Amino acid sequence: MSTSKIEIRNLTVDYIEKKKNFTALKNVSFPINDGEFVSIIGASGCGKSTLLSVLEGINKPAEGEVLIDGEKVNGTGSNRSVVFQHYSLFPWMTTRKNVAFGIQQVRKELSRTQRLQVADEFLDKVGLSEFRNKYPSQLSGGMQQRAAIARALAMDTEILLMDEPFSALDAKNRIALQELLLKLWEGENSENKKTVVFVTHDIDEAIFLSDKIVVLTSHPGTVYDIVAVPFERPRNREELIARKDYAAFRSRLLSMFYHDIVDRIGGNEVVL
Amino acid sequence: MTIKARFLRMTHIFFTILMLIQLLPDKSQKEVCTSSLIVFAIVAEAVVIILSFLIKRKESLSLTLDIFGFIYVFLTVWTLVTAKFDLLNDLLFPAPGKVISQFAEDKTVILTNIKSSVGIIIQGFLLAVVAAIPLGLLIGLNARLGNAASYLTKFFSSIPPIVYIPYGIALLPTFRSVSIFVIFLASFWPIFAGTMSGVLNVDKKIVDSAKVLNVKKPAMLTSVILPASLPQIFLGCNQGLSVSFILLTSAEMIGARDGMGYYVKYYSDFGDYTRTITGLLVIGIVVIAVTFLFNRFQQYLLRWRK
Numbered sequence: 049m050s051t052s053k054i055e056i057r058n059l060t061v062d063y064i065e066k067k068k069n070f071t072a073l074k075n076v077s078f079p080i081n082d083g084e085f086v087s088i089i090g091a092s093g094c095g096k097s098t099l100l101s102v103l104e105g106i107n108k109p110a111e112g113e114v115l116i117d118g119e120k121v122n123g124t125g126s127n128r129s130v131v132f133q134h135y136s137l138f139p140w141m142t143t144r145k146n147v148a149f150g151i152q153q154v155r156k157e158l159s160r161t162q163r164l165q166v167a168d169e170f171l172d173k174v175g176l177s178e179f180r181n182k183y184p185s186q187l188s189g190g191m192q193q194r195a196a197i198a199r200a201l202a203m204d205t206e207i208l209l210m211d212e213p214f215s216a217l218d219a220k221n222r223i224a225l226q227e228l229l230l231k232l233w234e235g236e237n238s239e240n241k242k243t244v245v246f247v248t249h250d251i252d253e254a255i256f257l258s259d260k261i262v263v264l265t266s267h268p269g270t271v272y273d274i275v276a277v278p279f280e281r282p283r284n285r286e287e288l289i290a291r292k293d294y295a296a297f298r299s300r301l302l303s304m305f306y307h308d309i310v311d312r313i314g315g316n317e318v319v320l
Numbered sequence: 321m322t323i324k325a326r327f328l329r330m331t332h333i334f335f336t337i338l339m340l341i342q343l344l345p346d347k348s349q350k351e352v353c354t355s356s357l358i359v360f361a362i363v364a365e366a367v368v369i370i371l372s373f374l375i376k377r378k379e380s381l382s383l384t385l386d387i388f389g390f391i392y393v394f395l396t397v398w399t400l401v402t403a404k405f406d407l408l409n410d411l412l413f414p415a416p417g418k419v420i421s422q423f424a425e426d427k428t429v430i431l432t433n434i435k436s437s438v439g440i441i442i443q444g445f446l447l448a449v450v451a452a453i454p455l456g457l458l459i460g461l462n463a464r465l466g467n468a469a470s471y472l473t474k475f476f477s478s479i480p481p482i483v484y485i486p487y488g489i490a491l492l493p494t495f496r497s498v499s500i501f502v503i504f505l506a507s508f509w510p511i512f513a514g515t516m517s518g519v520l521n522v523d524k525k526i527v528d529s530a531k532v533l534n535v536k537k538p539a540m541l542t543s544v545i546l547p548a549s550l551p552q553i554f555l556g557c558n559q560g561l562s563v564s565f566i567l568l569t570s571a572e573m574i575g576a577r578d579g580m581g582y583y584v585k586y587y588s589d590f591g592d593y594t595r596t597i598t599g600l601l602v603i604g605i606v607v608i609a610v611t612f613l614f615n616r617f618q619q620y621l622l623r624w625r626k
Contacts, residue, residue, distance in 0.1 A: 104528075104531075104532050105531075105532070106528050106531050106532060124531050124532050124533075124534050125534065126534050128532070129532070129533075130529075130532040130533075132525065132528075132529060134525060135523065135525035135526055135529055136529055137529075138526065138529070138530075138544065138547070138548075139624050139625070140547040140548070140550070140624045141624070149533070149543070150533050153533045153534045153535055153536075153539075154533075154534060183623070183624040184624075185624060185625060185626045203533075209532075
């Protein structure tokens, strides 16, 4: 019996495109500990989102398995909540209804009033109180993601899965939301800290947020390396970036990122 | 808005022109009922002035005023070519005042006819909505079944619904039940097709998003698939509704004893073209009123869209 929260074992995932079979992930194994913030990085098309979709339970592996608390994942479950890059929210529900609807699916014991109360509480935490009666189409991209995060946190699941949640945002919003996410996640007391799996292609984002970074290579996706982030929490972005070891760490990750590309192109003199 | 922008408008000049030309001598030999036209125009102008106070948005005020402006110009031209200069055959082209007074005279009959027509439309249409939406949802959920069904739907909806009328008459006892049946058939296929294509084309991301929230099957259908397909469902409903009016008025001209189509057909058979034109205008007003209300309802349910 493993002690990790999530155990990914020998995972191979195929997908079919234009009637051809591709291998998206091949033999991927790694553990994720309870309360850990893990980022999965890799170039686009390396299968990082596919990996997350298996954790979500909406995609089934060809081989291997994912265990959560020692139990095999088979479909979606009420112990996980998800934030996607787009379309996490239902466009026909107000922000508040969206959050309350998420709560309703996992915490059936709550009454309607209680659900709305919890929804309001979390919308307040992400700074959307004023916008609770607006529809998603009336919100900016950043606000929509705030609302999606509020819903995921309000559902109070043990595991939070995030699939490039900030990739579509402008730089300013992205930074603001990274800090908000970290603040909310670090703000929880240590016993019931959520386990977060965060997919991104942004190295700085991964370093700033994570305890551990899993680097994937492409075609098919395999684990290239797993790196522990050596910076203590709570983190301050400016101080972190100014540190010498940060630059060293970052370039180490960057070389892993490009190592893969250089290998594939096969030349030494690659101009990127 | 300034007082000037609110009340100094072309529309009022058109109204004044309409009033002034009433002073010209009538050339038509027939009854022209100028007083009815004047009463009508004054009521319309009163409505315009009240609306000028009430409407807040500049664009909607301009639109309202423009529409009334058009009506005044139209009435002016109509009065000139009929009552004042008698340029047209006065049997076929009654003066506007005559039509208005005819409407006032026949208003109980017209109201009964409107009630009958609209009642049939509502019943047939609602039956179609109640049958087509749940069926479309359930069949659309299964991609294979939905695909097959959409071909069948194409076949059935390609039959012009008017040809169901003779068969309906053979099948059912009263004109009313035949009309409801035919309107049901005519609305059913577009609503059914709209619902199915709505369900089949729900964005996969939305379905995934619901799946990861652990939404169970019944809630998935009512809280996710149904609202996500609503824009397409309304597309089908609008199509069904407009076909229903065409169909019903045609059917009423064939075999009814009441309804607006019957009113028009009955009086044109007697050569009473004043009543024919009155009937045509009433049908136009009714259709606009019903579609306006339906659009309002649609806008409300789809208020979440941009």
